[in-house]
Amino acid sequence: MNAVDKQVSRLARTQDPRLADGAGARALLDVITSEPVERRSPLRRRLVVGLVAAAAAVAALLLAPGLLRDGTSYANAAVEVHREGDNWVARIKDPFADHALYADAFQAVGVDLTLELVPVSPTAVGRVVTMGGGDEGHSLGSGTEPDGRLRLEVSVGIKGKVFMRVGRPARPDERYYSATDATIAGESLAGLKLEGRSVAEVLPEITARGVKAVYYRMMISKDGGYSLEPVASPGQDWTVWGAESDQVDRVRLLLTREKLTKSPLRE
Structure with a gap:
């Protein structure tokens, strides 16, 4: 192993904790390349060039995307x-x-x-x-x-x-992946009482919070379950049973056209 190889080997095995991030690697390269080089024999110049190349290789390794x-x-x-x-x-x-x-x-x-x-x-x-x-x-x-x-x-x-x-x-234009009750603490309609009220009653309170609403009609099945059907413009007298967070500053209101004796959201 020649002198350059020995220096490269030592650099490659360094455990100096200062080189654990990109700043340390750049500092190493700066120190080596900033040292004045005296005019000496061709062998001396080859050694210096080899050290600079080795430092660059180590810096590249430490600055790699994954470490x-x-x-x-x-x-x-x-x-x-x-x-x-x-x-x-x-x-x-x-x-x-x-x-x-x-x-x-x-x-x-x-x-x-x-x-x-x-x-x-x-x-x-x-x-x-x-x-x-x-x-x-x-x-x-x-x-x-x-x-x-x-x-x-x-x-x-x-x-x-x-x-x-x-x-x-979520980004502002992204729909949420999963549904969350919009009236719980930390959500856009936190604390707002919706169940059993009409669209006309709740909509002003929702918009006052800077929140928009989209509407879904709850289609009740005989076994008590339900499916959701989007509605562009529900009647102002339709009944609101709940709201789900849909995206930033927008909720889904869950409605029925008819007045029910109990919430379909409750088992």
């Missing part, structure tokens, strides 16, 4: 995954990223997990919408960090394919 560190953590532009005790803990950096980036991160730490983030109403952000797979004795979970980032936890050692669909904040 596995010590087998216990991984990060890319969309997510960072760390081992914390018996769990892999993922913190989402970009909830709108390509889902493949999330899968890549989990694959890097040995977990075959497909993560899909879907738009939901404010109170459903961070909640699992659907999940499946994995083996018995291992757990999956989700939530939010104090700073609002989505957080996922997966047991270390989980086997098989795993699928998770988790709620994320």
Whole structure:
């Protein structure tokens, strides 16, 4: 091994924690390339050129889109995954990223997990919408960090394919993936009493909150169930039984044309 190879080898094996992020890598390259080079023998010049090339290679590695560190953590532009005790803990950096980036991160730490983030109403952000797979004795979970980032936890050692669909904040033009009662705390109509009132009564109170409404007629079946049918312009005397968050600042009002003795939403 010549002198250049030896220097490259040492650079490639560096464990300096200052190089754990892009700033450290750039600093390394800046230091090496800024040193004055004396006019010496061709061998000396080749050595310096080799060191600069090695530094550039190390910097490129450390600035790569994904980086596995010590087998216990991984990060890319969309997510960072760390081992914390018996769990892999993922913190989402970009909830709108390509889902493949999330899968890549989990694959890097040995977990075959497909993560899909879907738009939901404010109170459903961070909640699992659907999940499946994995083996018995291992757990999956989700939530939010104090700073609002989505957080996922997966047991270390989980086997098989795993699928998770988790709620994320919605863009203004996105419809929510799942229905949430619009009158609960944290939603756009929090605390508003709707059940049994007419459209004419509730609509001014809804619009006063800066919320728009779309309408769905509840078609009641003989067994007490119901289906929903969109209605463009319901009668002002139709009865409102509930509201579901539909997208940012818009709700679905659930109505019947006839007056009922009890809410079809109650079992």
